[in-house]
Amino acid sequence: MIDYTVIPVTQIKGVSALKQQELHAFGISTVADLLLYFPYRYDDFRVRQLSEVKDGDKITVEGRIVSEPVMQRFGKKSRLSCRVMIESWLVTATWFNRPYLREQLTQGRDIVLTGKWDQRRLQLTVATSEFPGQGTQRRDTFQPVYSVGGKITQTWMRKTMAQAFVQFGETIPEIMPASFMQRYKLMPRKQAIQAMHQPDNVEVGKQARRRMVYEELLLFQLKLHMFRAITRERADGVVHNASNATVREFVRSLPFELTEAQKKAVTDILSDMRSPLCMNRLLQGDVGSGKTVVAAVSLYAAVRSGYQGALMVPTEILAEQHMRSLTKLFEPHGIVVGLLTGSLTARKRRDVLSGLQMGMVHIVVGTHALIQDDVHFRNLGLVVTDEQHRFGVNQRSVLRHKGYNPDVLLMTATPIPRTLAITAFGDMDVSSIKERPAGRKPIKTYWVKHEMLDRVLGFIRREVTAGRQAYIITPLIEESDKLDVQNAIDVHVQMQQAFPDLKxxxxxxxxxAAEKDEAMKLFSANETHVLVSTTVIEVGVDVPNSTLMIVMDSERFGLSQLHQLRGRVGRGAHQSYCVLIADPKSEVGQERMRIMTETEDGFELSERDLELRGPGDFFGTKQSGMPDFKLADMASDFAVLEQARDDAAELIRSEDFWTSQDYQLLRDAVQQEQLFQGEQLD
Structure with a gap:
C-alpha cells in the first residue's frame, strides 16, 4: 500500500508549488499532514424553527420573499433589505455590501438564509443566502472551518481536502489493533478522518472525534511510556550512598519539625538518588509548603555521598534568598554554598568558578549564570531547578549535562493539575506536598470593587501603624493606550500622595538587577512600608513581616498567578490578608474572584484554572514543552487521557506489543508522531 505520510502535498490535484509553500506555514507538507489538519469548528447550516432560537443566535432558516428589495447606499457601502415570510413570522432580511443580489430577490421566490437573529427587531443580518435548486446547497450540512491565512481560503481548503480523499482516501491505514476497536467500539480510522472533515450529522461527528482523540492520546502516552521504559533500562546514573543515619542527623538539626508530607517526599527522593537509574522527579507543593527544605535535605545527601549539588532559580532576588537560607542550614555541617548570578563582580565570580572546579564549593545556587560555558563542576551529582516551568527545556538540559547523568529534581510552587501532570510530566515521578507547616495561619481573602479604594487605603494605614508592611501589585509597568488598567509607575505616585509620611x-x-535588589532589600529590612510592584515579586521572595497583599485589576491575572501573589504574605506569625480589587465584566473574571475568596488550596485552584483558561494558558508559555494536541483538550478529555495512559502502560508491559505483527502499524505511528513542541523529554 502507498504510504500517505511521505507523499508530497503537490501530488493532490490543484496544489501548486506556490500553494505548497503557503501550506507549509501550517505545518502541512504531506498528504497525511493535510488529511490530519482538522477543522477547529463547524458552521451549522441545519434549518431551524424560529420558535426554537434565542436572540443573537447564528441560524439557518427557509422562507419566501414577500416584498420588493430596498437598496440604501452610504458612499461605497450599501445595505439591501427585503421582507421574508418564515413560518408565520414576517422577518426583515438585511445584506450589507452585496448590491448584486438585488436582481435575484424577487417576490414569491423561496430562499434559504443564514445569519444572526435579532429577536426584538425581527431582523436577520444575512451572512450567506441561497435559492433552492441552484448550484451547491449548504442547507442541512455542517461546513468545516479551518485555521487558514495568506492565500489559503476556506473554500480552497474544503475543495482540496475533498480532492485529497478522492485520490488518497484508500491509503489511510488502520493503526489500531482489532481488540481495541472492539473494546471501545471505535469508528474505523478512514471513516473517522473523513467524518472529521465532513460529518453527516452531530452524532457521526461526535463518534469521529471520540475515535481520533483516543488515538491521539494513546500515541502520546505510548511515546512517554516507551521513552520511560528505555531510560529506566539504562542504569548509568549517579548512585548516592549517604546513610539514613547521616540524613536523620541533618534533619534533627533543622530548627523545625518536617511535616508528614515533607518526610514522604524526602523518602521518595532519597530512594531515587540511591538507585543507579537517573532520578527525574517533580516536587510540587503549594505556596509556603516547605519545598526548599526538602531540596536542602536532598542536596545534603548528595554532598555526603561525595558529589556536588546545583540549585537553579529564575531570579537573582530568589537566588540570594536561597543562598542565605541554605548557608544557615549547611554552615554548621561544614558544607560550603556558593552563589553565581549575573551581577557578581569578576573577582567573586572567579572564586566561585575555581571553587566549583576544585570541589571546594559543595553546593552552588544561581540563575541562568549556572549554564554558561565557563561553569565546570568537579563532580555534579544533583541538579535542582526551582520554578522549573520558568526555564526553557534547553536551559535545564544544559545544566544537566554539566555532570555525568546527575539526578534531577524539578520544583514548582504552581501546583500542576493532575491532568497536566499526566501529560506534560508523564515521563516523570511526581511528589506532592499538600500539607502546610504547623503554625501558618490561613490568609483572609477579600474581593472589592474599585470604588472601595479609600477603605483599602485605610486598611493599609492600619497594618503599617501596627508595624506591618504591604504589597500593591499592578498588571503593567507604564501607562498603556491599549489597556485601561492600573500601572506600577502611576500607582507608585498615587500611593506616595496617599501616604506622604510613609516610605x-x-x-x-x-x-x-541592582535597582531591584535595592528595592527588595529596603522592603525586607522594613525600611520601605509599602512596595508597589509588578508580578516580578511573584516567585518565592520571603518577607515574614508583610501581612497585606493588594492586587489591582486582579481580573487580569489567572487563578494560579493570584494564588502565587497571595502566597507572598502569611509567612510570619501575624494574621495576613489579600485584597483583590477588580470590576470584572466577564463571567470568567467574576468566577475567578469568587473562587479566590473561597479556597486557599493551590491544587484545587490549579484544577479550576485549567477549566477556566485551558492548558495553553496554564503555564503561559510554549517553552514549558506542553504537548500541542490537534484535537484533544486536557480538561474535557481527561477521562480518555487516563484510559489511554492505562492502556499504554498495559501495552508496554506486554511482549505482544513489541513483537506481534498486529501492533506493527501502531508501533510505526508512535515513531512517526511529533508530539512535542521543542524537546520535552530532556
Whole structure:
C-alpha cells in the first residue's frame, strides 16, 4: 500500500508549488499532514424553527420573499433589505455590501438564509443566502472551518481536502489493533478522518472525534511510556550512598519539625538518588509548603555521598534568598554554598568558578549564570531547578549535562493539575506536598470593587501603624493606550500622595538587577512600608513581616498567578490578608474572584484554572514543552487521557506489543508522531 505520510502535498490535484509553500506555514507538507489538519469548528447550516432560537443566535432558516428589495447606499457601502415570510413570522432580511443580489430577490421566490437573529427587531443580518435548486446547497450540512491565512481560503481548503480523499482516501491505514476497536467500539480510522472533515450529522461527528482523540492520546502516552521504559533500562546514573543515619542527623538539626508530607517526599527522593537509574522527579507543593527544605535535605545527601549539588532559580532576588537560607542550614555541617548570578563582580565570580572546579564549593545556587560555558563542576551529582516551568527545556538540559547523568529534581510552587501532570510530566515521578507547616495561619481573602479604594487605603494605614508592611501589585509597568488598567509607575505616585509620611517603594521588570535588589532589600529590612510592584515579586521572595497583599485589576491575572501573589504574605506569625480589587465584566473574571475568596488550596485552584483558561494558558508559555494536541483538550478529555495512559502502560508491559505483527502499524505511528513542541523529554 502507498504510504500517505511521505507523499508530497503537490501530488493532490490543484496544489501548486506556490500553494505548497503557503501550506507549509501550517505545518502541512504531506498528504497525511493535510488529511490530519482538522477543522477547529463547524458552521451549522441545519434549518431551524424560529420558535426554537434565542436572540443573537447564528441560524439557518427557509422562507419566501414577500416584498420588493430596498437598496440604501452610504458612499461605497450599501445595505439591501427585503421582507421574508418564515413560518408565520414576517422577518426583515438585511445584506450589507452585496448590491448584486438585488436582481435575484424577487417576490414569491423561496430562499434559504443564514445569519444572526435579532429577536426584538425581527431582523436577520444575512451572512450567506441561497435559492433552492441552484448550484451547491449548504442547507442541512455542517461546513468545516479551518485555521487558514495568506492565500489559503476556506473554500480552497474544503475543495482540496475533498480532492485529497478522492485520490488518497484508500491509503489511510488502520493503526489500531482489532481488540481495541472492539473494546471501545471505535469508528474505523478512514471513516473517522473523513467524518472529521465532513460529518453527516452531530452524532457521526461526535463518534469521529471520540475515535481520533483516543488515538491521539494513546500515541502520546505510548511515546512517554516507551521513552520511560528505555531510560529506566539504562542504569548509568549517579548512585548516592549517604546513610539514613547521616540524613536523620541533618534533619534533627533543622530548627523545625518536617511535616508528614515533607518526610514522604524526602523518602521518595532519597530512594531515587540511591538507585543507579537517573532520578527525574517533580516536587510540587503549594505556596509556603516547605519545598526548599526538602531540596536542602536532598542536596545534603548528595554532598555526603561525595558529589556536588546545583540549585537553579529564575531570579537573582530568589537566588540570594536561597543562598542565605541554605548557608544557615549547611554552615554548621561544614558544607560550603556558593552563589553565581549575573551581577557578581569578576573577582567573586572567579572564586566561585575555581571553587566549583576544585570541589571546594559543595553546593552552588544561581540563575541562568549556572549554564554558561565557563561553569565546570568537579563532580555534579544533583541538579535542582526551582520554578522549573520558568526555564526553557534547553536551559535545564544544559545544566544537566554539566555532570555525568546527575539526578534531577524539578520544583514548582504552581501546583500542576493532575491532568497536566499526566501529560506534560508523564515521563516523570511526581511528589506532592499538600500539607502546610504547623503554625501558618490561613490568609483572609477579600474581593472589592474599585470604588472601595479609600477603605483599602485605610486598611493599609492600619497594618503599617501596627508595624506591618504591604504589597500593591499592578498588571503593567507604564501607562498603556491599549489597556485601561492600573500601572506600577502611576500607582507608585498615587500611593506616595496617599501616604506622604510613609516610605513607598517601587519594583518592576525594567529596573536593572541592582535597582531591584535595592528595592527588595529596603522592603525586607522594613525600611520601605509599602512596595508597589509588578508580578516580578511573584516567585518565592520571603518577607515574614508583610501581612497585606493588594492586587489591582486582579481580573487580569489567572487563578494560579493570584494564588502565587497571595502566597507572598502569611509567612510570619501575624494574621495576613489579600485584597483583590477588580470590576470584572466577564463571567470568567467574576468566577475567578469568587473562587479566590473561597479556597486557599493551590491544587484545587490549579484544577479550576485549567477549566477556566485551558492548558495553553496554564503555564503561559510554549517553552514549558506542553504537548500541542490537534484535537484533544486536557480538561474535557481527561477521562480518555487516563484510559489511554492505562492502556499504554498495559501495552508496554506486554511482549505482544513489541513483537506481534498486529501492533506493527501502531508501533510505526508512535515513531512517526511529533508530539512535542521543542524537546520535552530532556
Amino acid at each position: 513607598v517603594g517601587l519594583l518592576h521588570g525594567r529596573m536593572n
